[in-house]
Amino acid sequence: MTSYVAAIDQGTTSTRCMIFSHAGEVVAVDQKEHEQIFPKAGWVEHDPEEVWRNTREVAAGALAKADLSAKDIVAVGITNQRETAVVWDKSTGKPVYNAIVWQDTRTDKICAELEGLGGGQDRYKEKTGLPLATYFSGPKVRWILDNVDGARERAEAGELLFGNMDTWLLWNMTGGPAGGVHITDPTNASRTLLMDLSTLAWDESIAADMRIPLSMLPEIRSSSEEYAKVRERGALAGVPIAGILGDQQAATFGQACLSPGEAKNTYGTGNFVLLNTGTEKVMSQNGLLTTVCYKIGSNDPVYALEGSIAVTGSLVQWLRDNLGMIVSAPEIENMASAVDDNGGCYFVPAFSGLFAPYWRSDARGAIVGLTRYVNKGHLARAVLEATAFQSREVIDAMNADSGVPLTALKVDGGMVVNELLMQFQADILGVPVIRPVVAETTALGAAYAAGLAVGFWEGEDDIRNNWAKDKEWTPSMDDAAREKTFGQWKKAVTRTFDWVEADD
Numbered sequence: 001m002t003s004y005v006a007a008i009d010q011g012t013t014s015t016r017c018m019i020f021s022h023a024g025e026v027v028a029v030d031q032k033e034h035e036q037i038f039p040k041a042g043w044v045e046h047d048p049e050e051v052w053r054n055t056r057e058v059a060a061g062a063l064a065k066a067d068l069s070a071k072d073i074v075a076v077g078i079t080n081q082r083e084t085a086v087v088w089d090k091s092t093g094k095p096v097y098n099a100i101v102w103q104d105t106r107t108d109k110i111c112a113e114l115e116g117l118g119g120g121q122d123r124y125k126e127k128t129g130l131p132l133a134t135y136f137s138g139p140k141v142r143w144i145l146d147n148v149d150g151a152r153e154r155a156e157a158g159e160l161l162f163g164n165m166d167t168w169l170l171w172n173m174t175g176g177p178a179g180g181v182h183i184t185d186p187t188n189a190s191r192t193l194l195m196d197l198s199t200l201a202w203d204e205s206i207a208a209d210m211r212i213p214l215s216m217l218p219e220i221r222s223s224s225e226e227y228a229k230v231r232e233r234g235a236l237a238g239v240p241i242a243g244i245l246g247d248q249q250a251a252t253f254g255q256a257c258l259s260p261g262e263a264k265n266t267y268g269t270g271n272f273v274l275l276n277t278g279t280e281k282v283m284s285q286n287g288l289l290t291t292v293c294y295k296i297g298s299n300d301p302v303y304a305l306e307g308s309i310a311v312t313g314s315l316v317q318w319l320r321d322n323l324g325m326i327v328s329a330p331e332i333e334n335m336a337s338a339v340d341d342n343g344g345c346y347f348v349p350a351f352s353g354l355f356a357p358y359w360r361s362d363a364r365g366a367i368v369g370l371t372r373y374v375n376k377g378h379l380a381r382a383v384l385e386a387t388a389f390q391s392r393e394v395i396d397a398m399n400a401d402s403g404v405p406l407t408a409l410k411v412d413g414g415m416v417v418n419e420l421l422m423q424f425q426a427d428i429l430g431v432p433v434i435r436p437v438v439a440e441t442t443a444l445g446a447a448y449a450a451g452l453a454v455g456f457w458e459g460e461d462d463i464r465n466n467w468a469k470d471k472e473w474t475p476s477m478d479d480a481a482r483e484k485t486f487g488q489w490k491k492a493v494t495r496t497f498d499w500v501e502a503d504d
């Protein structure tokens with residue numbers, strides 16, 4: 001009998017279930033979008049119960065499409081949008097508030113207050129690898145406990161649990177109030193601002209600063225081991241859950257960036273460049289994050305430097321949903337192809353402030369360089385170029401931190417079908433951009449973590465052997481033109497700073 005591995009990929013815009021063969025080929029995929037809830041400017045929420053419903057539907061859907069059942073699946077892995085925080089009641093399974101999404105900026109005052117305790121934005125950097133920023137989960141949990149009636153008392157009484165989406169789904173998949181397992185892995189835990197990167201344990205003093213009871217926090221296990229079996233209901237009943245990786249770390253794993261110096265860039269709602277630094281924890285001097293890349297069973301953890309960019313594909317969505325300039329995301333390529341360049345127009349999408357390498361929560365989006373000459377083609381081009389320029393900025397920071405310039409960039413994610421963007425990315429970086437055959441590397445990475453734990457794949461060589469190149473774009477822009485347009489971009493970025501007032 002042929003066996004397969006399944007992966008649940010719980011992303012910012014949608015939830016997918018994918019089924020993979022031993023060769024790492026996609027056998028089936030089912031996907032469902034969930035509602036993006038924007039209660040106020042800067043706030044972004046998801047309904048955790050909707051996400052859990054969608055997870056069950058896509059798991060059943062993927063199995064049905066492949067004409068398989070649970071007995072054909074040897075393991076399931078979970079990968080997820082990171083940082084997004086869910087707090088729920090462990091006896092009812094009901095969330096006490098919507099999930100607060102990683103893009104949400106409501107915790108800026110909490111972050112400022114924590115900075116004021118001493119050490120400024122880098123107060124927890126040495127321990128956690130992260131600056132104090134609205135992006136991470138800890139301050140989001142603190143906000144829920146401070147703002148939901150009775151939540152703090154219930155949390156202190158041990159009645160509430162916290163988790164990122166991996167933990168929320170795994171707890172539900174293993175029975176919820178009836179025996180659900182409350183765990184996470186170090187890649188997710190390293191995004192909370194609560195985990196010590198060296199010990200891979202929760203840091204009691206940071207939790208105390210944030211007034212988060214330790215009893216709410218999940219147990220931190222490795223990224224690849226058999227945690228529990230799926231409850232005896234639903235499509236995946238009885239299948240071992242054997243892998244958990246935050247989605248960007250999963251993509252790094254799925255891209256076979258398994259040796260120090262190997263890097264990938266994922267183009268989804270946001271962009272995330274991760275550079276494998278091996279068992280060495282490199283602290284950035286240039287605005288990047290230090291994070292856990294993966295921890296396979298009892299092996300030492302592998303770390304990464306990360307350049308996180310909040311808004312890339314979501315800017316294309318914004319053009320579609322908020323301005324109605326396009327009906328579907330792929331249309332942007334035609335519109336941008338109608339012109340030869342950006343016509344002098346630059347679009348800095350600082351919708352959630354700016355993440356790496358700036359970490360400016362006071363920034364907001366700006367379109368600069370407008371003249372009567374600029375038309376919608378130029379604007380479409382500026383939207384796509386924003387993704388490439390932001391990627392260049394974090395890769396420059398990475399090159400400075402590592403001292404070893406990147407010689408090629410592996411890419412994946414929803415936007416990499418866009419040829420114009422990929423060519424411009426190669427042009428603006430001055431190095432080749434390489435897309436693999438399986439661009440769904442996030443789900444693939446989670447499948448690998450789960451499959452390794454149950455012996456379906458034997459080791460990292462299987463992962464390396466399964467990776468294959470689909471297409472490569474080589475730079476064609478001359479150096480002077482590249483540096484001129486990049487210089488203009490950097491000037492445009494400075495125009496977004498210092499926009500939000502302290503009392504906004």
Ligand SMILES: Nc1ncnc2c1ncn2[C@@H]1O[C@H](COP(=O)(O)OP(=O)(O)O)[C@@H](O)[C@H]1O
Pocket residue numbers: 011012013014267268269270312313314315316317329330331332333413414415417418
């Ligand atoms: N042809 C395209 N050109 C540009 N952007 C695209 C294209 N197709 C999809 N996108 C963008 O890619 C993103 C979806 O990528 P995906 O990897 O599925 O995201 P996520 O995992 O963050 O949910 C969306 O933000 C969408 O706007």
Ligand SMILES: O=P(O)(O)OC[C@H](O)CO
Pocket residue numbers: 010011012013080081082083102246247248268269270308
């Ligand atoms: O859902 P994605 O693919 O946009 O990824 C979100 C990141 O994990 C946020 O840190």
